Amino acid sequence: MTDFSERVEQVSISGIREVFEAAGEDAINLGLGQPDFPTPEHARRAAIEAIEAGKADAYTSNKGTLELREAISAKHERDNGFSVPPENLIATSGGSEALHIALEAHVDPGEEVVYPDPGFVSYEALTHLAGGTPKPVALREDLTLDPGAVENAITDDTAAFVVNSPANPTGAVQSEDDMREFARIADEHDVLCISDEVYEHIVFDGEHRSPMEFADSDNVVVVNACSKTYSMTGWRLGWVAASDERIERMLRVHQYAQACASAPAQYAAEAALSGPQDQVEEMVAAFEERRDLLLDGLSDMGLETPTPRGAFYAMPKVPEGWVEEVIDRGVVVVPGEAFGEHGEGYARISYATGTEELKEAVEIMREATEAVR
Ligand code: PLP
Secondary structure: OOOOOOOHHHHOOOOOHHHHHHOOOOEEEEOOOOOOOOOOOOHHHHHHHHHHHOOOOOOOOOOOOHHHHHHHHHHHHOOOOOOOOOOHEEEEOOHHHHHHHHHHHOOOOOOOOEEOOOOOOHHHHHHHHHOOOOEEEEOOOOOOHHHHHHHHHHHOOEEEEEOOOOOOOOOOOOOOHHHHHHHHHHHHHHHHHEEEEOOOOOOOOOOOOOOHOOOOOOOEEEEOOOOOOOHHHOOOOEEOOOOOOHHHHHHHHHHHHHHOOOHHHHHHHHHHOOOEEEEEHHHHHHHHHHHHHHEEEHHOOOOOOOOEEEEEEEEEEEEOOHHHHHHHHOEOOHHHHHHHHHOOEEEEOOOOOOOHHHHHHHHHHHEEEEEOO
């Protein structure tokens, strides 16, 4: 009989895809975690030119091309309140691999990883795959992560805690004060803070800050990607930023699991990061309009929704049977419990879809809400 590893047996394939399939082909899909915009033309061109010039045929350096890492380094200098030299960056296969190597390199069997619940599904799964023990922490009423709750969850066995702002699935954006607190907790408890910043540019109210700006030690690993900012989910290009020793340890995992990120994607990412940023601004403006449209609709239906201040998700509290009713009527949304036990009673609605479709979906949700009341 096949004997699978205990680690892999603790993880199951995400059920989100089954929800999509159950809804049928004509359904309006508000379940997706990717922007409905094209990758910027200059990024596509850069990959095509690199391929045509024969520059993308071979492995790159394990950490990624120096030019890409210089572009990421310049991006941090431009957009974030911290500096990271190219040697302290590893280009990865999306934010997903970045999270994976961060956890693999830092978590021993039996050690705990603290993360938000509801939260992005990979935190629990990758903790299991690293042999660690998941420690989900419930969110505040406004669906932000409370630094106090994180601090309470930290024990001698904690290997890391994860902060994700703006957040999937809630759209919550942590305040600067919270980020300062996360940095203090990392420093005081000498525990690693993994800051997942893949939605950093999609902020409508307030501003994105990183614990990396405030921690005075090397206790933060920043995870980021081109996926959401540049609508490049299919290209698979992300990165980690960290101190020398942490980068060296994560490189050990990356080197053997991945060798290097896809070379054509590295050229596209370099162009996306260093080229014009106006498409990002246009996308964020479109998301903000749709967020307002959706929030107005949900509020008219009487569904309480903590105001999402970033990303492209809203997470209303919904009555029992609501998700099933909405899906039956042809709109895909994801049940909150897909993101952790504290997600029960909520639904995640992605508004990364056209405005007309979103309006139609709001009407269908309105009918579904009346039907289940
Ligand atoms: N982190 C969060 C919070 C996400 O929502 C996602 C994707 O949905 C990722 C990381 C992974 O992104 P990527 O497509 O770059 O692997």
